[in-house]
Amino acid sequence: MRRAARAGTALLAVLALSALTACSGGPGGRGNPSAAPGPGGARWQPRPGLAWQWQLDGRVDPSADVPVYDIDGFENTAADVARLHHDGRKVICYVNVGAWEDFRPDKDAFPRSVLGGPNGWRGERWLDIRRISVLRPIMERRFDMCRDKGFDAVEPDLVEGYANDTGFPLTAGDQLRYNRVIADIAHRRGLSVGLKNDLAQIPQLVGHFDFAVNEECAQYDECARLTPFIAAGKAVFHVEYTEPVSEFCPASRELRLSSMLKRPELGVWREAC
Numbered sequence: 001m002r003r004a005a006r007a008g009t010a011l012l013a014v015l016a017l018s019a020l021t022a023c024s025g026g027p028g029g030r031g032n033p034s035a036a037p038g039p040g041g042a043r044w045q046p047r048p049g050l051a052w053q054w055q056l057d058g059r060v061d062p063s064a065d066v067p068v069y070d071i072d073g074f075e076n077t078a079a080d081v082a083r084l085h086h087d088g089r090k091v092i093c094y095v096n097v098g099a100w101e102d103f104r105p106d107k108d109a110f111p112r113s114v115l116g117g118p119n120g121w122r123g124e125r126w127l128d129i130r131r132i133s134v135l136r137p138i139m140e141r142r143f144d145m146c147r148d149k150g151f152d153a154v155e156p157d158l159v160e161g162y163a164n165d166t167g168f169p170l171t172a173g174d175q176l177r178y179n180r181v182i183a184d185i186a187h188r189r190g191l192s193v194g195l196k197n198d199l200a201q202i203p204q205l206v207g208h209f210d211f212a213v214n215e216e217c218a219q220y221d222e223c224a225r226l227t228p229f230i231a232a233g234k235a236v237f238h239v240e241y242t243e244p245v246s247e248f249c250p251a252s253r254e255l256r257l258s259s260m261l262k263r264p265e266l267g268v269w270r271e272a273c
Contacts, residue, residue, distance in 0.1 A: 044152045046068060046090070047233060050068050053069050055267060056075075067088065069092065085150065091151050092154065092192075092194065096124075096158055097158065098159055099121075099157075099158050102123040109138050116167030117165060117166060119158070119164070126158075126161055126164070126166035126167060128166075129178040130174050151191065155194050156186075156193065159197070176201060184208075193210055194209060196212075196213045212236045216239070219248075239260055240260075245272075249273035
């Protein structure tokens with residue numbers, strides 16, 4: 001199983017490159033018009049090639065000169081988001097929607113009946129995503145938090161439980177239904193939403209999500225599967241953890257992915273294409 005990192009935890013990662021040069025004068029340029037608010041306050045639609053920073057380990061450090069930040073929704077405050085906005089950045093709210101976490105302040109909102117087996121990360125258990133009537137109000141409150149803190153978008157993590165041993169007999173249909181609900185919750189709050197990994201269901205979900213977040217598609221020779229997002233004019237924010245930039249950046253540029261190399265703990269360090 002591959003998944004995005006979360007605050008205080010070492011985990012997977014994948015990201016690839018940025019063809020932002022033509023639009024902003026360089027991979028770190030904050031002047032890219034794709035990072036500006038939409039007309040009339042329309043929902044943000046990140047375009048292919050936007051450079052980004054993904055920091056889930058602790059409170060955000062704003063030192064990366066990029067137009068997009070993806071940070072933990074619980075660990076950061078409205079003031080942190082406002083500071084990034086002041087510097088011209090768009091900000092994505094990381095939220096786990098597929099697993100219960102025993103370190104989150106709303107952990108007691110989840111009834112035990114929806115908690116499945118461990119997912120390999122300490123203090124986490126898979127959720128029974130078939131129980132939408134139970135989970136939807138909890139996720140709505142989480143997305144309310146993202147909206148109220150001023151985030152522009154949401155990165156919902158662990159949206160491919162059906163392909164893992166969760167303790168529940170989840171099907172691909174269950175996952176599609178849940179992922180569409182998650183996208184709807186975000187859109188009803190004026191938030192953009194990204195599809196995290198779940199490559200097999202991209203054809204059915206690309207129309208429901210505003211961008212993609214991917215880990216290690218280069219290592220697993222899967223990056224071409226993300227092209228439906230690029231073809232739709234939607235960014236693919238991609239990271240690698242072990243592949244050297246010299247190996248994956250040329251292909252990332254060709255595919256117009258927003259790629260970078262990160263360490264698995266997803267701290268401040270980054271090396272962009």
